Amino acid sequence: MENQSASRVKTTETSFEMLEALFQEGEATREELEERLGMATSTVHRHLATLQEYGYVVRGPEGYRLSFKFLTFGGFLRREVPGYSMVKQKIDDLASQTDERAQFIIREGTDRVYLYTEIGDNPVQTGAHTGRRGPIHSSAAGKAIVAFLPAEEREQVIDSISLEQTGPNTITDPERLREDLAEIRERGYALNREESTAGVHAIGAPVTVNDDEIIGAISVSGPATRLKSDRLENELPDLVLAATNELELHIEHS
Secondary structure, three states: OOOOOOOOOHHHHHHHHHHHHHHHHOOEOHHHHHHHHOOOHHHHHHHHHHHHHOOOEEEEOOEEEEOOHHHHHHHHHHHOOOOHHHHHHHHHHHHHHHOOEEEEEEEEOOEEEEEEEEEOOOOOOOOOOOOOEEEHHHOHHHHHHHHOOOHHHHHHHHHHOOOOOOOOOOOOOHHHHHHHHHHHHHHOOEEEEOOOOOOEEEEEEEEEEOOOEEEEEEEEEEEOOOOOHHHHHHHHHHHHHHHHHHHHHHHHHO
8 A cells, every 4th residue: 555655746746835835925936936946947837837827826027926716716615614604694793792803713634724704893913814724722713623523533633633832821732632622522612821822812612513513613812811711711601602502503494
């Protein structure tokens, strides 16, 4: 049986490396891509020409950039999420009610992906935006999803997570993470006290349909100075859990 490394297609990897470079740079000339990726002129030219022909790269006066074809894909995928229009409404409502940042995330492997975010009148700036990714174990919404996965699947995720530290209080020990996930299952929501970002607290709860299918999670985040224990544990749980319950009912009956 071929191992993962042996089964990769080198030319495809090269194209993805080029796309990643353009994503990070925003725009780059062929020469800049050659230098950054350490590739020959002919190789870069062929890949850029192919990506441009298929509509994934656009050439402008200052160089090459990604095209909005990726937005076409992303928009389609987002619309495929059950109850997405209601997801947007619930997140907008939470942001307005709390004056903080509210978001809906989904899981892909061991990553969390921000599907939709909205801010209230006094939000914390954390860099969270639609499409952003991060390790699933360091956020309230991410932990809420993992906590309520079936036991076997939950263990597979825990075993696969690198448990990298992204904030001062990130859980980096698998046994400590298991304990935290058990507490989350018991109370119905997850807390994040500077686990993903210094100075930021958050609360998150899963959205479950068809009894046990988790489609994502809703969370509210804000500065630790405002989301202190009293608000984090007494005021916000009711708001977040009400939003998830209403969303679940809408999906169930739509």
